[in-house]
Amino acid sequence: SSNMAKSKFEYVRNFETDDTCLRNCYIVVRLDGRNFHRFAEQHKFTKPNDNRALGLMSRSARSVMEELEDIVIAYGQSDEFSFVFKRSSTWFKRRASKLMTHVASQFSSSYVFYWKEFFLDQPILYPPSFDGRVILYPSNRNLRDYLSWRQADCHINNLYNTVFWTLVQRGGMTTAQAEDRLKGTLAADKNEILFSEFDINYNNESDLHRKGTTLIWEKRDETVIKRMKSPDEEEKHVIRSRRRVQAHHCDIIGEQFWEEHPDILED
Numbered sequence: 150s151s152n153m154a155k156s157k158f159e160y161v162r163n164f165e166t167d168d169t170c171l172r173n174c175y176i177v178v179r180l181d182g183r184n185f186h187r188f189a190e191q192h193k194f195t196k197p198n199d200n201r202a203l204g205l206m207s208r209s210a211r212s213v214m215e216e217l218e219d220i221v222i223a224y225g226q227s228d229e230f231s232f233v234f235k236r237s238s239t240w241f242k243r244r245a246s247k248l249m250t251h252v253a254s255q256f257s258s259s260y261v262f263y264w265k266e267f268f269l270d271q272p273i274l275y276p277p278s279f280d281g282r283v284i285l286y287p288s289n290r291n292l293r294d295y296l297s298w299r300q301a302d303c304h305i306n307n308l309y310n311t312v313f314w315t316l317v318q319r320g321g322m323t324t325a326q327a328e329d330r331l332k333g334t335l336a337a338d339k340n341e342i343l344f345s346e347f348d349i350n351y352n353n354e355s356d357l358h359r360k361g362t363t364l365i366w367e368k369r370d371e372t373v374i375k376r377m378k379s380p381d382e383e384e385k386h387v388i389r390s391r392r393r394v395q396a397h398h399c400d401i402i403g404e405q406f407w408e409e410h411p412d413i414l415e416d
């Protein structure tokens with residue numbers, strides 16, 4: 150508080166180190182659930198993908214975008230979410246620790262706050278936590294490659310998990326047998342197991358699971374009825390533009406998504 154400002158103790162502030170993020174760079178904060186292998190087990194997540202858990206992750210990420218400033222896009226899969234601050238952001242003077250901790254704590258508290266909207270009567274058994282890291286990307290190419298990397302990771306893991314749990318749940322294998330069966334297999338082999346043994350075309354699996362979740366801001370024109378305070382109580386229709394967070398489950402590696410949303414990246 151201000152009456153402490155000039156105490157003899159004030160010098161300890163000088164021990165704080167500068168963690169300002171380099172100007173002009175996109176600031177990415179990636180969160181990842183701590184020990185979610187266990188969290189998923191204890192909360193009986195369905196395998197390979199629990200849609201309640203994915204919905205809760207997205208809801209928490211939307212809360213981060215709505216409550217914090219300057220996030221232009223977020224991408225999530227499994228127990229992780231990445232948030233991209235616009236390169237010109239000056240929020241919290243671009244201090245990495247401030248940005249990262251605000252993202253992590255807003256996300257964690259939202260995860261608990263919105264839990265019952267997704268898991269209904271099933272209680273949350275202990276407070277989950279998320280680690281955070283900050284990465285700076287100096288070019289649009291680097292940022293797009295970062296997001297492509299995360300989406301490629303989603304694809305690789307989801308293909309593996311889909312075959313693994315199909316072998317267990319429908320093929321009657323133990324988890325050890327399924328693991329053994331998949332050792333050394335390539336993507337084509339996994340697709341082939343699904344197709345020839347279980348009549349599953351991986352490409353027809355849900356976009357949410359194969360592509361993850363991309364959140365961006367979308368402008369919508371809304372018509373609102375305004376009651377004028379004039380004596381004749383006239384009603385007026387006013388068109389306002391509102392921003393809201395929209396979820397996509399599409400490819401973000403190719404050009405199409407970026408051509409359709411040219412205002413996400415800055416020059």
Ligand code: ATP
């Ligand atoms: P910032 O986001 O910059 O931290 P702030 O509003 O949190 O803004 P602080 O300097 O952290 O500002 O001050 C916290 C404020 O919260 C106090 O000024 C006080 O008004 C309120 N507050 C916190 N804890 C209590 C408490 N236990 N009882 C009453 N008021 C409290």
Ligand code: ATP
Binds near residue numbers: 186187189199203228
């Ligand atoms: P760490 O603390 O090192 O991150 P972790 O156990 O969280 O350890 P991750 O590599 O982050 O390991 O993997 C997250 C795990 O959480 C997945 O392997 C999966 O078991 C589980 N998981 C997360 N989300 C879901 C979901 N929606 N449905 C099913 N399982 C999930």
Ligand code: MG
């Ligand atoms: Mg305080």
Ligand code: MG
């Ligand atoms: Mg405070």
Ligand code: MG
Binds near residue numbers: 181
């Ligand atoms: Mg990890």
Ligand code: MG
Binds near residue numbers: 181182183184228
């Ligand atoms: Mg994790």
Ligand code: MG
Binds near residue numbers: 181182228229
């Ligand atoms: Mg993870």
